[in-house]
Amino acid sequence: MLSLDAVGHFFLAAAAVLAVSRGAGALMARAGQPRVMGEVVAGIALGPSLLGAVSPRLAGLLFLPEVLPMLFGLAQLGLALFMFAAGQELSTARLRGTGRQALAISQASLLVPFAAGALVALPLHGRYAPDGVPRAAFALFVGCALSITAFPVLARMLEDLGLTRTRPGRLSLYAAAVGDAGGWLALAAILAFSQGSGLGQALARTLAAVAVVAVFLGPVRRLAAGPLARWTERAEPGAVGTALVVAVGCSAALTAAVGMHQLIGAFLVGLVWPPGHRPGSRAAATALIDTARTVLLPFFFLGFGLGVDLGALRPTAGTCAVLGLLLAAAVLTKTGGPALAARLTGLPRRESWAVGILLNTRGLTELVVLEIGHEAGLIDSTLLALLTAVALLTTAMTAPLLARTGTRPDPAPAPRGAHGTARARPGTRR
Numbered sequence: 001m002l003s004l005d006a007v008g009h010f011f012l013a014a015a016a017v018l019a020v021s022r023g024a025g026a027l028m029a030r031a032g033q034p035r036v037m038g039e040v041v042a043g044i045a046l047g048p049s050l051l052g053a054v055s056p057r058l059a060g061l062l063f064l065p066e067v068l069p070m071l072f073g074l075a076q077l078g079l080a081l082f083m084f085a086a087g088q089e090l091s092t093a094r095l096r097g098t099g100r101q102a103l104a105i106s107q108a109s110l111l112v113p114f115a116a117g118a119l120v121a122l123p124l125h126g127r128y129a130p131d132g133v134p135r136a137a138f139a140l141f142v143g144c145a146l147s148i149t150a151f152p153v154l155a156r157m158l159e160d161l162g163l164t165r166t167r168p169g170r171l172s173l174y175a176a177a178v179g180d181a182g183g184w185l186a187l188a189a190i191l192a193f194s195q196g197s198g199l200g201q202a203l204a205r206t207l208a209a210v211a212v213v214a215v216f217l218g219p220v221r222r223l224a225a226g227p228l229a230r231w232t233e234r235a236e237p238g239a240v241g242t243a244l245v246v247a248v249g250c251s252a253a254l255t256a257a258v259g260m261h262q263l264i265g266a267f268l269v270g271l272v273w274p275p276g277h278r279p280g281s282r283a284a285a286t287a288l289i290d291t292a293r294t295v296l297l298p299f300f301f302l303g304f305g306l307g308v309d310l311g312a313l314r315p316t317a318g319t320c321a322v323l324g325l326l327l328a329a330a331v332l333t334k335t336g337g338p339a340l341a342a343r344l345t346g347l348p349r350r351e352s353w354a355v356g357i358l359l360n361t362r363g364l365t366e367l368v369v370l371e372i373g374h375e376a377g378l379i380d381s382t383l384l385a386l387l388t389a390v391a392l393l394t395t396a397m398t399a400p401l402l403a404r405t406g407t408r409p410d411p412a413p414a415p416r417g418a419h420g421t422a423r424a425r426p427g428t429r430r
Helices: 006-030 035-045 056-062 068-091 099-128 135-147 151-161 167-194 199-234 237-257 262-272 279-307 317-344 349-359 363-375 381-396 398-404
Strands: none
Touching (some): 006 035, 006 056, 035 279, 035 363, 035 381, 068 151, 068 262, 068 279, 068 363, 099 135, 099 167, 099 317, 099 381, 135 167, 135 317, 135 363, 135 381, 151 398, 167 262, 167 349, 237 279, 279 381, 317 349, 381 398
């Protein structure tokens, strides 16, 4: 009888994850949803929510305990490169004369759902917060999670729908860029505050986090725009790619050492890394990011899926009420706040609603935030499952709601993306 060692099980599990992820992504693309939605669903389905419940033996065969650290290592690398890509996307966004309008919309898209989420979370603290978590840290984290827009997913959704050059598309993209930068900085401060054992230690961690961010956005950014940019223009693509991964790894370790999450370090590298104009230099970053998205990120979705059990959410009156409350707070504030700001700054009614609906896209970025909060012990597994459902539902409703506003595609082909990638063809949504 054939038998597999741990390495053999690793390759079997990796093949299964990639095959299921690719198939689910293709199905979602056919249904008019971003491909990444299928990959998220695939990761959850391979966990206790579906496969673990239907066939525990098969789940145990695929995901042996000694194999999981190997899979999670791939997931962390893919996630770090994804956060680098998110930082690059934000750093290349340009307001092009709509700065004041985009700033007003971005503040509404961040502050209104943040405040609403924090208020909704206050009465949930006793039921869903792990022991020892301060009420303020719990409420602030939930508010931060509900205020996030999935900037990379939004960018690719706009490309797929042909809306990149429309006014709602541009404004939502720029508002998401500004708002998400604020959201990640707020998350860093919340983590620093929550991990301090006392007021002095919490203040020290917060100041350390602020200092790291200031160093990256100041001296490090100037260094990257000067000597590093010149070096990437003349270096071989392989050397550029290696330097990029080394920078991401070192920055992730640094932010973890000062009490921030390691992914914030990767995000900061993306903000300051020179985009590059030489084809070889640009191709090195693009190749790494594409590998992360297509090959490595499915393992993050697997790890996320193994840690969340949607099947454990019993449809009781209390659970349904909490889910409805969170969903209502997420949708009404994230859609209505930016839509009102857009209307007050001169946008027509239909375009204002289109902007709000687009900014309601949470997707992968909120899942990353939720995983960070769960790892840090800020929320329990039940609230993780509830907020996961909110993230999936709000992302899935974007395309259908947008169609009702009558927003038309670009009159001309969208420009090439921040990393030189052309607009995706129909059926290749991500």
